[in-house]
Amino acid sequence: xxxxxxxxxxxVLKAIADVLxxxxxxxxxxxxxxxxxxxxxxxxxxxxxxxxxxxxxxxxRQNKDQSSKRIITFIVTAMEPVRYRNQPELFTYRQxxxxxxxxxxxxxxxxxxxxxxGAVARTLDEASRLATSIRDELRRRGCHPEVLRYCxxxxxxxxxxxxxxxxxxxxxxxxRRLTGASGDGAALVxxxxxxxxxxxPMLAINSLRTQTERDExxxxxxxxxxxxxxxxxxxAHDPRLNRTITEVELLEVLTVVSAVHxxxxxxxxxxxxxx
Numbered sequence: 001x002x003x004x005x006x007x008x009x010x011x012v013l014k015a016i017a018d019v020l021x022x023x024x025x026x027x028x029x030x031x032x033x034x035x036x037x038x039x040x041x042x043x044x045x046x047x048x049x050x051x052x053x054x055x056x057x058x059x060x061r062q063n064k065d066q067s068s069k070r071i072i073t074f075i076v077t078a079m080e081p082v083r084y085r086n087q088p089e090l091f092t093y094r095q096x097x098x099x100x101x102x103x104x105x106x107x108x109x110x111x112x113x114x115x116x117x118g119a120v121a122r123t124l125d126e127a128s129r130l131a132t133s134i135r136d137e138l139r140r141r142g143c144h145p146e147v148l149r150y151c152x153x154x155x156x157x158x159x160x161x162x163x164x165x166x167x168x169x170x171x172x173x174x175x176r177r178l179t180g181a182s183g184d185g186a187a188l189v190x191x192x193x194x195x196x197x198x199x200x201p202m203l204a205i206n207s208l209r210t211q212t213e214r215d216e217x218x219x220x221x222x223x224x225x226x227x228x229x230x231x232x233x234x235x236a237h238d239p240r241l242n243r244t245i246t247e248v249e250l251l252e253v254l255t256v257v258s259a260v261h262x263x264x265x266x267x268x269x270x271x272x273x274x275x
Contacts, residue, residue, distance in 0.1 A: 021050035079113035
């Protein structure tokens with residue numbers, strides 16, 4: 001019997017069932033019933049909660065076969081990409097959660113929805129690291145909530161081109177909320193953060209009493225302008241096919257955007273703006 005078809009422990013079967021039958025993001029009861037019927041799997045407790053129902057169906061079939069083969073088939077069928085054509089972010093979400101548990105049996109769900117061999121995890125940290133998605137990595141880094149609020153859907157869809165656009169837009173939206181100013185781009189940055197002739201910006205990130213603090217203020221303004229020129233303008237104006245954003249670059253961009261939001265935290269609203 002191939003290694004990846006060996007029987008799985010009950011905790012693994014239960015964890016997989018918990019993901020696929022999750023109350024909020026899992027299969028519906030009808031979908032579970034249809035899949036069990038389609039795959040000719042016994043449904044021992046059809047009136048139980050979705051999670052218990054699916055877990056017991058997995059246990060019953062594995063006990064019958066003495067193999068995890070049919071459970072793998074169930075996962076592959078449930079993760080067929082065509083099912084997620086209108087919700088690609090849901091595919092990624094389930095894929096990440098499944099992989100965190102499948103890592104304990106040396107398997108993973110790939111981007112084609114197939115179950116393939118992967119590295120074996122022996123600890124919770126190893127399982128989390130093997131299954132970590134960009135969204136999870138951003139959370140591990142403590143990415144600012146404003147960044148995730150603006151681009152989490154794009155990240156889950158793996159639409160990195162648009163994730164960069166939405167993340168950089170979040171800065172300008174926040175500047176408008178804090179200042180009550182209109183406008184966009186470099187003009188908005190100058191209005192909100194630049195020292196100007198008076199030396200007193202609408203939003204000051206420090207006391208501006210020393211040259212170092214004034215340099216920090218100017219540096220933040222220049223950083224935001226740089227993000228606008230380097231990522232927001234190109235992604236807004238160039239055709240998507242002419243602009244490729246890798247996972248590494250996306251993480252770098254979102255980390256910088258997060259740092260900008262951190263510097264804006266605690267800055268009081270100015271001139272009628274809302275925090």
